[in-house]
């Protein structure tokens with residue numbers, strides 16, 4: 001950390017001291033204390049790290065020592081990036097919640113606490129710290145260190161996102177797209193990463209956009225060709241040929257056979273189609289749509305009606321039984337997994353399987369005939385996806 005309390009209670013920031021002799025004069029004979037826990041701090045000067053304070057004993061509730069050089073550097077660069085526009089405060093201590101924001105800022109739009117995270121943090125700690133800020137009326141802005149999102153700066157897309165990385169997904173309002181915010185201390189550069197499509201629970205295509213400044217509502221440039229299309233068709237083929245026979249899919253396999261009397265490998269091509277709110281659901285697209293399709297759509301006779309409320313009820317039953325799991329997204333303040341379900345129903349309307357009678361009632365237009373071979377299934381997967389993407393030209397896919 002860079003900010004400490006002196007014996008007289010005033011704050012002292014190492015960043016304010018530009019000259020080493022000045023620093024020596026001020027620190028000589030002075031004692032420094034943690035603004036959060038009041039325990040004594042040591043002044044540390046290393047080869048790699050900037051001069052910083054560290055707790056004598058690692059027992060602080062508001063910070064995690066030791067801070068890596070990457071984290072120390074990131075905090076300073078973040079702080080400096082805000083300087084031309086606002087009056088940021090480095091390591092701002094919030095007494096009511098006993099938290100220390102890496103950078104804190106008050107603007108016309110609200111109060112912001114920036115947390116630059118460069119190491120794993122448990123879901124419980126992440127959620128607790130988020131809730132504490134929110135209770136104080138402060139918007140927490142969680143930023144992931146770029147090298148913890150994009151290892152060795154390889155290609156940004158696709159990335160394998162862990163549940164920890166997914167937790168950084170933020171969507172402050174319905175007007176804002178969902179995105180993960182990263183920061184690179186070496187280049188003083190923010191990046192906004194919008195998830196576009198997930199092949200499975202982790203492998204995700206992102207639309208990434210660098211920015212020198214922090215933006216509350218980033219504008220993403222539309223990508224016109226879906227980069228993930230061939231990758232997903234290949235994955236879907238593999239799912240049919242291999243994954244559908246794996247042990248974790250035993251329950252879905254017997255359910256599929258019981259309902260449709262076909263092996264799971266021959267599931268209809270209408271299962272596993274892109275929807276924009278996919279990120280709310282942890283279970284892969286193919287699996288959750290298979291459960292939904294077998295539960296709510298397959299057995300409905302042609303021209304019969306399907307009520308959205310019963311589709312949602314069946315889905316909630318799958319959640320309860322842990323056949324489908326949702327993502328823990330504490331920073332997503334708009335939308336829910338139910339949007340993904342409605343979007344899937346609407347995709348089925350677009351490809352002519354259903355007709356929307358009212359916003360909550362659908363009519364079955366055509367029975368989907370079971371596929372007879374894996375080759376036919378693979379071909380059908382391509383035909384359905386391509387016809388859907390043709391109609392979706394104007395959207396983000």
Ligand SMILES: [Zn+2]
Pocket residue numbers: 034035036037038039055059060061062063
């Ligand atoms: Zn402390």
